[in-house]
Amino acid sequence: MTLVVIGPVTKDLIVIGDKQSQKIGGATYFQSFVFEEFYKDYMAIVNCADESMVNDFPDLDKVKVLLKENTHYFINRYPFEDDLDIREQSSNFAEIPILKSDLESILPEKIDGFVINPLNRYDFPAETIDYLKSFNVPVFISVQGFLRVADVEANGNFTIKLEDFDNLSDILRGANAIFLDEAEASIIGLDFDVDETVITNGSRGSRIISDDEIRIDAVKCDNVVDTTGCGDTYMAAYISQKLLLKSSENAGNFASRVASDKIGQFGPYKINR
Structure with missing residues (x-):
């Protein structure tokens, strides 16, 4: 059985104060490092125009590339070095949708679930979402894109x-969990036909809403280095533990610890050995 993680890989420019750096990014990229540690039976499917962009993934044997005519480009600007919860973001808004026909021949025979990571509204047409839901396995959706x-x-x-x-309600309907932050929740509300809604709020922690609401405290990081991809890291850590342990509270606390470790290092999550 395999967890299938789908979404664009990106070229990112990170600007913190007057310092800047370029690197590979995208939710699926950041999440692959978490799954490599905590849920090794996964496949990452990414769309971009340059196949070499996946060379930084932790295990190239687990990556499938859908070659498109463009690549997502993001600028993540943090104007205040002492408050990395505040981010100004821009993008080229590439229109490179992941289609049902892209996926039909590359999906594994046995699937544990799908992790859907859009970066803009073009990435996953409704037909693609319906196709993934038709497998009747757990579906986890990042809402932001x-x-x-x-x-x-x-x-x-x-x-x-x-x-x-x-049609956002139709896209999210039936998901095992959707992931968003408090700002996004204030825009769309919480009235969706899903099993769980996981809402992050940076250094203020997170909450998980199903029949009840579970509050998860943030784990303090004494040396904040890089918050880009922190929400993606939290999501992957949560999913890995929820699939294995079935406990939302345990998964939330685990995800909070992993996200704290991630922001103490530059780039994607890497376990301290």
């Missing part, structure tokens, strides 16, 4: 604004 729309253009990139849209 579905809300992103282009705002102000500058030099070929667009600032990002978040907006609800009419």
Whole structure:
């Protein structure tokens, strides 16, 4: 059985104060490092225009590339070095959808579940979502990308604004868990037909809503280095433990610890050995 993690790989420019760096990114990229440690039977499926972008993934044998005509590009700007919860983001808003026909020939025979990681509203057409749901295995969805729309253009990139849209309920319906942050929850609300809603809030912790609400404290990091990908790391850590242990509270506390370790190091999560 295999957990299938799907979403774009990106070229990222990270700007913290007056320092900047370029690196590979995307939710599926950050999550693959977590699954490599805690749920080794996974497959990462990414879409981009340059196959060499996956060379930084932890295990190339577990990566499938859907070659497209463009690549997602993001600028993550943190204006305050002492508060990395605040991020200004822009993107080229690449239109490179992952189609049902892209996936039909590469999915494994036996599947534990799907992790769906859109980075903008174009990435997963409704037909693709319906196709993945038809396998009747657990489905975990990151909400943020579905809300992103282009705002102000500058030099070929667009600032990002978040907006609800009419068929979001259909996209999310039946998911085992959806993942979003408090700002996104304030835009779309929490009234969705899903088993669990996991809401993160940076250094203020997270909460898990199903029949009841579970509050998860953030694990303090004394040396915050890089928060890019922290939410993706939390999501992967949560999923790995929820599938293995079935406990939402244990999964949330585990995810909080892993996310804290991640922000203390630059780039994706790597376990301290």
